Amino acid sequence: MTLASHADVSRLKRTHPGIFTKPPLERLRDWCLWLGFLGVMGFGLWWIDASPLRVINGLNKLGLLVTLMIPPWPGDGFWDYCLAMAETLAMAFLGTLIAFVVALPLGFLGAKNIVPNWLFHFGLRRFFDAFRGIDGLVWALIFVSAVGLGPFAGVLAIAVGDVMVFGKLFAEAIENVDRKPVDGVRASGGAGLHVVRLGVFPQVFPVMMSHVLYFFESNVRSATILGIVGAGGIGLQLSDRIRINNWQEAAFIILMILVTVAAIDAISRRIRAKLI
Secondary structure: OOHHHHHHHHHHHHHOOOOOOOOHHHHHHHHHHHHHHHHHHHHHHHHOOOOHHHHHHHHHHHHHHHHHHOOOOOOOOHHHHHHHHHHHHHHHHHHHHHHHHHHHHHHHHOOOOOOOOHHHHHHHHHHHHHHHOOOHHHHHHHHHHHHOOOHHHHHHHHHHHHHHHHHHHHHHHHHOOOHHHHHHHHHOOOOHHHHHHHHHHHHHHHHHHHHHHHHHHHHHHHHHHHHHHHHOOHHHHHHHHHHOOOHHHHHHHHHHHHHHHHHHHHHHHHHHHHHO
């Protein structure tokens, strides 16, 4: 902090003595909040039995596992891992694409400025909220039981899990569009579909694609987890290597996942920068 800033602070303390102090009731409330926070945190640590000895033993075992992972080595399954990684990418891509196609009309239906019926709007939004409360892993378990093991169950789990999130995000983006292009299309004699096609959609399409690209990147990681519960892909390979304690190949698979996600993140970030 410079001398000038010190002088400014001193001047404020002299001219406005109450600006750096809080009333006693506010200070008491802050202390109560901090004590409540620390109490809840302490109870949670006690509830899960997070004793210092247990943490130290866990860190020691983790260090042993890390040493067993060095050096990462694919063994004889390099091409099998590449094929499984491609399967995971396809699973994430198809699930995200299906969710986008299904959520696009739902987003327009859920926007107040497109469908002004508040009862319909309220019911559709609560429908979105209800399905968004179910995690993708739960959907994967359901679809694995329904359609069997394999990537098809993973595609369905990603699509169903994302379609409601996309619908909510798309509806909010449509509600926040600039009114001037919409009024311009209407003033030119455009009907309802013309207003949506020429006045609304060009404004929200870059935002929609930004959401889709971000979710595709996230779904690559999610597809890995879904593979562990039977949806196929690289997650199934990783689960098998961990189950037989083949830690070098497990470390190689983890590195493959990290490199793939980093590459997708870099590509999608550049695409989002060009769109928005």
